[in-house]
Amino acid sequence: MTSTLLLATVAFVYAANNLGVIRSAYAGVSRRGVLIYTSIALTGFSTGFLLEGYKVGSSLLPSLAEVGGSASDAILAVTLAILAAFTLLKLPASISNVSVGAVVGVALSRGVPVNIGGLLRIMGIWLLAPLVSATLATVIYLLYRKAVSTLPLAPVSQVGRLLGIAAIFSSSYVLAANNLGILVAFGGGVVDLVSVIASALLRAALLSELVAWTLGWRVAQLSPTGYATSLLAGSATLWACTQLGVPTSLSQCAVASMMALSLGRRPVIINSGAVFEVLGSWPLFLGISALLGFGVGSLALRF
Amino acid sequence: MPSLRSLRDLLGGEREIEKALRDHASLALRAAQGIQPVFSRVAADDHDGARVAYHEVDRLETEADDAHRKIVEAVSSGVFFSGIGVDIMNLAEKIDDIADNAKDASRVLVLRRLRGLEVAGVSEMIDSYLAACVKATSSLRLAVDALATGKGEVVRHVTETERSEEAADEVKDGLIAKIYDLQIPVLSIIQLKDFVLLADNVADHAEDAGDQLLILLSKGYT
Numbered sequence: 269m270t271s272t273l274l275l276a277t278v279a280f281v282y283a284a285n286n287l288g289v290i291r292s293a294y295a296g297v298s299r300r301g302v303l304i305y306t307s308i309a310l311t312g313f314s315t316g317f318l319l320e321g322y323k324v325g326s327s328l329l330p331s332l333a334e335v336g337g338s339a340s341d342a343i344l345a346v347t348l349a350i351l352a353a354f355t356l357l358k359l360p361a362s363i364s365n366v367s368v369g370a371v372v373g374v375a376l377s378r379g380v381p382v383n384i385g386g387l388l389r390i391m392g393i394w395l396l397a398p399l400v401s402a403t404l405a406t407v408i409y410l411l412y413r414k415a416v417s418t419l420p421l422a423p424v425s426q427v428g429r430l431l432g433i434a435a436i437f438s439s440s441y442v443l444a445a446n447n448l449g450i451l452v453a454f455g456g457g458v459v460d461l462v463s464v465i466a467s468a469l470l471r472a473a474l475l476s477e478l479v480a481w482t483l484g485w486r487v488a489q490l491s492p493t494g495y496a497t498s499l500l501a502g503s504a505t506l507w508a509c510t511q512l513g514v515p516t517s518l519s520q521c522a523v524a525s526m527m528a529l530s531l532g533r534r535p536v537i538i539n540s541g542a543v544f545e546v547l548g549s550w551p552l553f554l555g556i557s558a559l560l561g562f563g564v565g566s567l568a569l570r571f
Numbered sequence: 572m573p574s575l576r577s578l579r580d581l582l583g584g585e586r587e588i589e590k591a592l593r594d595h596a597s598l599a600l601r602a603a604q605g606i607q608p609v610f611s612r613v614a615a616d617d618h619d620g621a622r623v624a625y626h627e628v629d630r631l632e633t634e635a636d637d638a639h640r641k642i643v644e645a646v647s648s649g650v651f652f653s654g655i656g657v658d659i660m661n662l663a664e665k666i667d668d669i670a671d672n673a674k675d676a677s678r679v680l681v682l683r684r685l686r687g688l689e690v691a692g693v694s695e696m697i698d699s700y701l702a703a704c705v706k707a708t709s710s711l712r713l714a715v716d717a718l719a720t721g722k723g724e725v726v727r728h729v730t731e732t733e734r735s736e737e738a739a740d741e742v743k744d745g746l747i748a749k750i751y752d753l754q755i756p757v758l759s760i761i762q763l764k765d766f767v768l769l770a771d772n773v774a775d776h777a778e779d780a781g782d783q784l785l786i787l788l789s790k791g792y793t
Contacts, residue, residue: 298648413792421718421791422585425655491793492654533793 274344275455276463279448281348282363283471285355286447287313289519290439290499294432294492305436310469312440313448317465320445320510325453327390327513328367333375333382340454342568346370346561350553364515365394365553367450372554373561378569393514394550397505398524405501405525406532412493428493435496438503443518444468446510490529498525520550588645588659589718592666595638596715596780599666602631602673603708603773607701609677610766614694616687621680628677635670639663655790658783665780666715669708669773676769683762689755690763693746697767700742704770707735707777714784722788729781736778743771 287309294305329335335343347367354361368390375382412431416424444465451464490498502522509516605628612621642663646656690697714728750763 300648416792418721420721421787422589424791425585428654491790493793 271341271344271455272457272460272463274341274348275451275460276467278344278348278351278363279451279464280467280471281351281355282447283468285351285361286363286443286519287440287468287472289360289522290436290443294436305433306473308433309436309440310472312437313444313469313472314465316441316444317448317461317468320441321449321452321461323510323513324446324449324515325451325456327386328371328450328515329453331383331513332368332371332386332390333380335371335375335378335380338568339374339378339380339565342374342564343367343370343561344451344454346373346557346564349560350557360519360549362517362519362550362553363447363450364517365550366557367515369554369557370561373558373563374565375561376558377562377565390514391554393509393512393516394520397509397516397521400508401498401501401505401521402524402528404504405498406528408501409494409497409529409532412497428496431493431500432496435499435503438507439499439518439522442503442506442510446506446515447518449510450515490526490533494529495526498522498529501525517550584645588642591638591642591645592659592663592715592718593712595635595642595663595666596712598631598635598638599669599673600705600708600712602628602635602670603705603777605631606673606677606770606773607698607705609680610690610697610701613680613685614687614690618681618684625677625681628674632670632674635667639667655787658787658790662715662780662783662787665776665783666711668776669711669780672769672772672776676766676773679762679766679769683758685759685762689753689759692753693749693763696742696746696749700739700746700767701770703735703739703742704774704777707732707739707774710735711777711780714781718784718787722792725784725788729784732777732781736774739771739774743767 290309294301297305329340347363347370350366350370351361351363368387372382372387412427416427419427448464448468452461455461455464499518499522502518502525505521506516506518605624608624609621609628612618612624643660646659710728710731714725714732717724717728746767747764750760750767753760753763
């Protein structure tokens with residue numbers, strides 16, 4: 269019961285912190301537009317969790333470290349504490365980075381060996397994924413520009429909107445499949461899974477005070493199609509990571525894509541602070557969560 | 572049915588807005604074309620006829636206002652033309668300014684009785700000046716129509732709009748100088764000068780609307 273409640277709370281806070289990135293794709297539309305796009309996002313989110321939410325969890329537990337029982341609660345508590353702290357500070361925090369760090373920290377506190385090869389593989393993918401996403405975004409954007417160059421304005425707008433819808437659906441899908449799927453490692457029962465998806469959906473539907481919702485607009489000056497392309501490329505990359513069973517951050521992939529597309533525009537307008545906040549944050553999250561995990565794990569052993 | 576409306580929004584409301592813009596530009600053009608009949612009635616000392624012609628321009632301006640309001644409502648309540656909705660509204664605003672100034676220019680001619688003899692010395696020049704203003708608006712309407720064709724056509728007509736506006740500007744300077752030289756009452760000189768400057772706004776706003784179309788193209792295709 270405690271674990272179920274903890275899982276639901278982590279899912280709720282995760283949604284408050286991470287799901288706002290999808291809103292970047294439809295910032296500035298009318299209230300009715302927001303409702304339509306949010307419905308699409310919620311549908312994508314539910315579908316992603318139901319169809320592919322099981323793929324990432326196993327790469328954390330037991331693949332990364334064979335901890336279980338009370339250790340799972342400690343990992344969840346650390347993940348929750350860091351996500352909640354950053355959410356209160358209104359800063360984006362990646363659940364993928366935090367949960368991996370927490371697993372490593374708690375495992376070390378209990379003397380459980382960490383699969384170094386597995387950890388290096390995850391970190392390697394974290395380095396590679398933004399590059400792949402940036403390349404993919406550039407290719408998609410160039411193809412889009414070529415395809416619409418001879419069309420009248422109305423069909424161009426319609427194609428752009430379809431691209432936006434695809435980006436919203438796919439990013440919601442992979443966020444649930446990959447990021448929310450991490451929580452499947454800590455509770456595979458039907459009650460656990462229902463509480464996880466229900467809490468995340470509830471928080472996402474509330475729409476208010478989503479931390480990362482202006483993320484895209486703070487990172488770079490792009491057209492709505494540019495943002496949609498970035499999200500689409502980030503989603504494709506994250507989907508590939510999901511197939512590999514590696515928890516990865518959509519924000520980091522999408523921000524790298526936004527940077528790549530910004531470099532192709534004149535004048536180049538990039539908020540380097542916001543970029544570093546997202547792209548350079550994973551070693552920080554990994555370190556903080558590993559340290560906190562070690563501390564919480566050690567304390568839990570004493571009581 | 573809100574769900575059907577939502578579905579329509581997703582599938583495309585752009586064509587409806589495009590059509591509304593075409594209708595709006597057409598009304599603005601008809602209002603601009605309505606200035607010349609007002610002037611020709613004045614030149615013919617047919618003041619009642621001038622008033623009737625002015626009321627026609629007034630009616631077209633009111634229709635243009637309605638069209639403008641519908642465009643703004645459609646853009647602000649839907650999900651179409653994402654990212655360029657504000658630019659569409661700015662375009663509609665500029666088109667509306669054309670009709671507004673056509674009405675104002677026509678009104679100046681009927682607010683005070685001008686005699687045919689007073690305008691006889693500049694009548695021909697005013698006719699060619701008004702033709703240049705109407706040509707600018709006509710090219711703008713073709714540019715708006717060309718939104719349904721492709722950006723190359725839009726740019727071509729916008730360039731024509733600019734050329735017509737420049738032509739109107741060239742005529743305007745000589746026209747105002749000639750009006751000052753007329754041996755007519757001072758109030759008539761002021762009235763004619765106001766008329767020319769308000770008619771000039773018609774061409775100016777057509778050019779501004781053309782610039783707005785170029786902004787739409789540069790944003791809409793990126």
